[in-house]
Amino acid sequence: MGDYLLAWRNIWRNPRRSVLTILAIVFASGLLVFMLSFQFGAYEDMIDSSVRLSTGHLQIQAKGYQNRPEMHKVIKNPDRLLGKVAALDGVDAVTVRSEAFALAAGARRSRGIMVSGVRPDVERRISSLPGQIRKGRYLRDGDVNVAVIGALGAERLQIDIGDECTLIGQGRDGSVAATVVRIAGIFKTGIDEFDRTTMQIPLSDFNSIFSMEGGAHRIVITTKALADDRPVAAAVRMMGEASGLTVLTWDEMTPGLRQSIELDLIGGIIMYVILVIVVAFSILNTFFMAIFERTREFGVLMAIGTKPFRLVKIMLLESLAMTCVGLLTGMILGTAVTLLFSYYGIGMGESSELMAQYGIADRLYPRLSPLSIIIGPAIISVVTFITALIPALKIVHMRPVAALRG
């Protein structure tokens, strides 16, 4: 008990220095909580919108389809697999998509386009696309010879709602596929590439136009949480029905997204390391100064029979107390600020091309998680303990006579 009292009083013998040290810890830990929540939140948003818009968390495909999509590389019996996958733990929804490259012709112009056959009812649940219709409406179950198209694609073909569009392509069996669809809706996701090249039609139409004979190109799975992706993928791979097929996770289908996140994270980590080093130096300075100032006192204490390790313990208690006060305050402040911004969001303006590329809104919402609260403070506490240990261990080598001489 005496040592705790001594440590606590020692902190306040130079209040300004101690307060500055504590403030450095408060600032660093608070900032880390906020920044990590912000980054993790943004990454989750990025992944989520990419997953919602295009890939889903997981896909099952025929081998080789991901690298070279060709009409004949199909999943032969998608429905049996579909039912079994839907029953897996962690699976939110499953659907089937097929796609074909076709020549689309409006009244005046023609262009190549990616035609995607989808199940409108399921897409409404798992895809963000139905919500991004800017004109007209999205597909409905039972629609026949109807399509939705991206705004840039419509512009290039010079077609609008209600106009007809002729599609000519090649069926699964190599035969010529041709049909006429009426445009029911025009969507705009903000991702130019997607808005220029994508058209969706009901899967039933697609199957007959492109002679799919029951085959499908992609089984698209969304999971309840991001973290479920790998366990579900593993479970699917175990299924007998999946033999001869591949299971891909979202980051395997959009490697660019994962790289962008990693790059951004590394940039963040460099900043955090600098921040933690600054805090470490502030601690180091505080304790070297403290030891310098108290050398005679240590001499007296050792003379009357205090063992050096007891003095080291007192110094470490001092650093521990300052660190705890700083970390706790920092975590509370960081959490409060994060909560505030997770409510109001942070405007990103036009600044973030990266985010636009993955279809993210211009407001970002930091997301508080146990991980984002703990990581920063945990690192700081380890670093401050070690940096306080370095000066404190100098005491072990102190000789009482030398200390008494100051």
Next chain:
Amino acid sequence: MSIVEVEEVSKIYHQGKMTFKALDDVSLAVDKGEFIALAGPSGSGKTTLLNLVGGLDLPDSGKVVLDGNDYSKMGDGQRADLRLERLGFVFQSYNLIPVLTAAENVEYILRLQNVEKAERIERVQSILDEVGLQEKHNSRPDELSGGQQQRVAVARAIVSNPAVVLADEPTANLDSKTGEKLLEMMRVMNEKRQVTFIFATHDKMVMDFARRIVSLHDGKVAGDQKKDE
């Protein structure tokens, strides 16, 4: 049987390539209950000798024995324990821990000795009263005069029931009146408790109080004078 035995002790300091013989073949025996001053001009080796007697430093040759314990045969930790149990220290200045009150400063050594709380409080109270600091138990060192601070230091040196108290220039920073009171107080302790006091000093007044004066000169014992009562 002497409580302190110094036998043919030499101490050499090294400073870079220079060596300096601070003590040269010094022998000294101190009996229990003595009140003794080590006198001599500045640089004659008083502090050096006191540090050796206190086991704070070890001689280059010869041996120092405290109450039957030969320092040369003990480790750092054992000597620290011996100091804690058998010795009290009073220095010229910077004696007290500035963040602890007078009472806490005195109590600290009893904590080190693992004395129980009730007994600690009782012993601290009575020793502080004994050194005349009834009103000042809860004052911090910076709220005390120099003389009062030295009284706290003496209280701390005494409270642990040591065999020997070593005091290095305890009066050097005090005016003569305050110094005299401190010395009187220490002599009362000496007589009442049979605690041995060894001073290092060049204060004339300390020598007047002492009952034996050992004079050092250039690291050698130049005189050893016992006063008759």
